[in-house]
Amino acid sequence: MTKTDDPAEVDKAAKKAARRERAAANTVDSIPPFARLFPLGLQHVLAMYAGAVAVPLIVGGALGYSSADLAFLISADLFVAGIATIIQSVGFWRFGVRLPLMQGVTFAAVGPMIAIGQSEGIQAVFGATIACGLFMIIVAPFFSQLLRFFPPIVTGTVILIIGLSLMRVAAGWIIDGSTEGAPPINVAFAFGTLLLIVLIERFGPPALQRVSVLLGLVLGTVAALFVPGMVDWSAVGDAQWFAVVTPFHFGLPTFQVASVVSMIIVGIVIMTETTGDMIAVGEIVEKPVGRRQLADGLRADGLGTVIGGIFNTFPYTAFAQNVGLVSLTGVRSRWVATAAGVILVVLGLIPKISSIVEGVPRAVLGGAGIALFGMVAASGIRTLTKVKFNNRNVLIVAISVGVALLPTVAPTIYDQFPQWFTLIFDSGISAGAITAILLNLLLNSDEMRAAAAGDPALGAYDAVRGPAAAALVHPQAEGTGLIPTQLLEGERTDAAASVDASPEPTSPEPGRGTADPAP
Numbered sequence: 194m195t196k197t198d199d200p201a202e203v204d205k206a207a208k209k210a211a212r213r214e215r216a217a218a219n220t221v222d223s224i225p226p227f228a229r230l231f232p233l234g235l236q237h238v239l240a241m242y243a244g245a246v247a248v249p250l251i252v253g254g255a256l257g258y259s260s261a262d263l264a265f266l267i268s269a270d271l272f273v274a275g276i277a278t279i280i281q282s283v284g285f286w287r288f289g290v291r292l293p294l295m296q297g298v299t300f301a302a303v304g305p306m307i308a309i310g311q312s313e314g315i316q317a318v319f320g321a322t323i324a325c326g327l328f329m330i331i332v333a334p335f336f337s338q339l340l341r342f343f344p345p346i347v348t349g350t351v352i353l354i355i356g357l358s359l360m361r362v363a364a365g366w367i368i369d370g371s372t373e374g375a376p377p378i379n380v381a382f383a384f385g386t387l388l389l390i391v392l393i394e395r396f397g398p399p400a401l402q403r404v405s406v407l408l409g410l411v412l413g414t415v416a417a418l419f420v421p422g423m424v425d426w427s428a429v430g431d432a433q434w435f436a437v438v439t440p441f442h443f444g445l446p447t448f449q450v451a452s453v454v455s456m457i458i459v460g461i462v463i464m465t466e467t468t469g470d471m472i473a474v475g476e477i478v479e480k481p482v483g484r485r486q487l488a489d490g491l492r493a494d495g496l497g498t499v500i501g502g503i504f505n506t507f508p509y510t511a512f513a514q515n516v517g518l519v520s521l522t523g524v525r526s527r528w529v530a531t532a533a534g535v536i537l538v539v540l541g542l543i544p545k546i547s548s549i550v551e552g553v554p555r556a557v558l559g560g561a562g563i564a565l566f567g568m569v570a571a572s573g574i575r576t577l578t579k580v581k582f583n584n585r586n587v588l589i590v591a592i593s594v595g596v597a598l599l600p601t602v603a604p605t606i607y608d609q610f611p612q613w614f615t616l617i618f619d620s621g622i623s624a625g626a627i628t629a630i631l632l633n634l635l636l637n638s639d640e641m642r643a644a645a646a647g648d649p650a651l652g653a654y655d656a657v658r659g660p661a662a663a664a665l666v667h668p669q670a671e672g673t674g675l676i677p678t679q680l681l682e683g684e685r686t687d688a689a690a691s692v693d694a695s696p697e698p699t700s701p702e703p704g705r706g707t708a709d710p711a712p
Contacts, residue, residue, distance in 0.1 A: 221292060221480050224528045233524055234532030238540075241297050241512045243406040245274055245537075246550050247565060248298040248507060250558065251362050255307045256315060260425075264547040265442060269506045270298055272438045272541025277497030277509045278534030281490065282527040290482065290490030292474050293519050293530040296497055299510040300569055301351070301462045304358055304622040305455045306507060312612060312619075313449050320446035321456035323502035329460050329495030333488045336464055343465040346637070347629045349576030350590050351462055354597040354625040356570025361601055363562030366555040378420065379556035386413035386560030406561050413557035426552040436544045442505045451613035455623050456508070460498070462626060463510045467494050470511035478525040585636040589629060597625025 225233065249266035258266070277296035284291040302322075310318045367383045368375045375383075390409035394402055401408060417423035471490045475482035482490070497509035519525070540546055580586055599606055600619050607615045618624045 221478050221525050221527050223526050225524070225526055230529060230532050233529045234536055237295055237530060237533035238536050239407060241295055243410060243561065244300075244512065244565060245270060245297040247558075247562070248300065248303060250550075251303055251359070252306050252310065252318075252507070254365075255362075256310045260548070260552075262443075264544060264550075265438075266505065267547040267550055268436070268541045268544055269438050269442070269504050270541070271537050271547070273497065273501045273504050273506045274298070274509065275534040275537030275539075275541060276500060277493070278537060279531055280496060281493045281511070282530040282534065284489065284493070287489050287492055288496055289493045290471050290486050291527055292471065292478065292480065292482070292490075293525065293527045294470065294474055294490070294511045295530055295533060296494070296509045297512045298501070298507045299459070299463050299466070300355055300359065300566075301466070301510075301622060302456065302459045302508045303362070304355075305452075305459055308615070308619040309449075309452045309455065312615065313447070313452055316444045316447045317449050317452045318507070319441075319443070319502045319505065320448040321452040321502075322506075322508055323446055323499050324448060324453040325456040325460040325508055326495045326498030326500075326502060328457050329464060329498060330492050331495075333464075333491035333495060336468070336488070336491055342630050342634070343461065344633065345576050345579045346586055346589055347626070347633050348462070348465050349573050349580065350593045350629045351573070351622065351626045352576060353570050353573030353590075354594060355622055356566050356568070356573060357594070357598060358601050358621045359562070359566035359569065363559050363566055366559030366562055369555040369559075378423075379559070382413060382417060382420075382423070382554065382556040383560035383563070385416065386410070386557050387563055389413060390561065390564050406564055409564070410553060410557060410561050413560060414553050417554045417557060423554045423556070424552060426549065433544050435542055438504055438541055440503045440505070446502060451617060455617045458623050458626055459508060460495075463494060463498075463508055464491050467491060467511045474511075474519055477519055589632045589636060592632060593625045593629040596628045597621035600624070 224230070246267050249270045250263065253263040253266045274295075274297050278294070281289050281294050281296055282291065283289060305321075306318050309321060364375075367379050369379055371379075386409045389412050390405045393405040393408055397405065397408075414424060467490060468487060471482050471487060475486075494510060498507075501507055501509055577590065598621055600621050604619075607619055610618075617627075
């Protein structure tokens with residue numbers, strides 16, 4: 194009997210052929226069977242759910258909305274997140290990157306939206322959101338010219354500021370309106386929830402680790418059911434099983450100049466985040482993102498944001514945790530993200546689910562918020578590790594964080610200033626972003642960068658790093674052309690080094706500069 198006649202060898206060869214066939218079928222455009230498509234899509238929804246519903250809870254709570262209005266904001270958020278995800282993954286005409294990307298409300302907009310809502314009303318928030326989305330659609334093809342204002346020294350600082358500023362929200366949830374400090378039972382539940390999240394991360398299987406924040410919320414709420422008065426689900430019984438999310442539910446939007454300017458700053462931050470995520474997921478699925486695809490993806494972000502303003506919700510961006518999930522599962526199909534988008538739309542049309550989420554105890558939310566917002570801050574620190582620090586860069590981060598935290602530690606500091614000023618600077622995120630951009634332009638000018646180019650101990654402080662840089666200098670990504678770059682000493686890739694025989698080539702370190710948390 195020859196080797197090829199051996200049943201064991203035949204079976205082994207058949208298995209190898211089947212594996213190769215599955216690998217060949219695992220492409221961005223392949224459609225898995227429904228038996229796999231639905232659970233894979235649901236997994237993406239679970240990974241982003243806690244972060245997705247946090248923003249409407251934060252903004253609605255800060256504006257003093259009722260339980261019914263909070264539930265409506267959550268429904269609208271899930272509904273539009275699903276639509277934005279479908280636009281991004283399926284794509285039509287010049288909208289959508291056609292990659293497995295999930296869309297959700299960005300944390301970067303929380304501070305400005307609360308400031309606008311408290312001074313001008315929620316209608317001004319929605320007006321500024323619509324204007325921000327239109328701005329993103331218009332500038333998407335030209336974003337390469339704006340990207341240079343948001344290098345890692347700026348984006349890392351802004352993301353760090355977002356996480357630090359939101360800690361006040363987590364503390365407010367734990368205090369839960371008390372004027373005499375947080376009740377001990379609230380503190381116990383907050384840190385109990387936080388402990389559950391840590392234990393799941395430490396001892397849980399990888400499938401549970403990916404949804405540790407969501408599980409912490411669920412288990413903390415279940416424990417709170419045994420404490421009288423901790424959980425209020427009285428509105429769940431009155432909520433409908435099905436309802437349509439109506440546009441302009443809270444009234445027609447208004448457009449205030451200062452509010453629009455503040456939100457446009459957020460829009461540029463969103464586009465910077467999405468750029469990193471699109472390039473990263475393109476590398477993961479082995480489908481590099483070119484300049485035209487990048488513009489299409491940014492337009493989809495803008496369209497999702499416009500739809501958000503119309504349907505009573507907020508600006509949208511790609512969720513970084515779902516990019517990590519694509520890498521972890523190895524499933525490349527963009528139709529999995531589409532299925533997740535459909536699930537989100539369905540969830541948004543079921544008010545009872547939103548009422549259940551709204552009824553989660555604030556103390557439990559506070560504990561999860563510490564982890565959630567801490568992850569945002571940690572993302573900023575991770576981005577800053579791509580920067581080689583000297584005294585100037587330390588000063589940029591120090592002053593920007595200091596200016597940003599002033600309204601957080603002293604909320605009345607700008608009360609005597611004009612309203613247009615407070616709309617921008619009462620939000621530590623807007624103030625910190627403006628400060629970081631201006632300081633970087635002042636302290637890291639082109640002349641200073643050129644002067645430091647010959648020093649091997651220093652890097653190009655305001656050069657694009659991470660996936661964007663890799664795409665710009667990668668020999669197989671010719672024509673990406675996000676921005677013109679010049680490879681400085683110590684910044685050459687191995688491929689470039691093979692051409693000029695540089696003795697010790699190095700390549701830009703990969704990394705993402707994203708604001709949204711990774712449960």
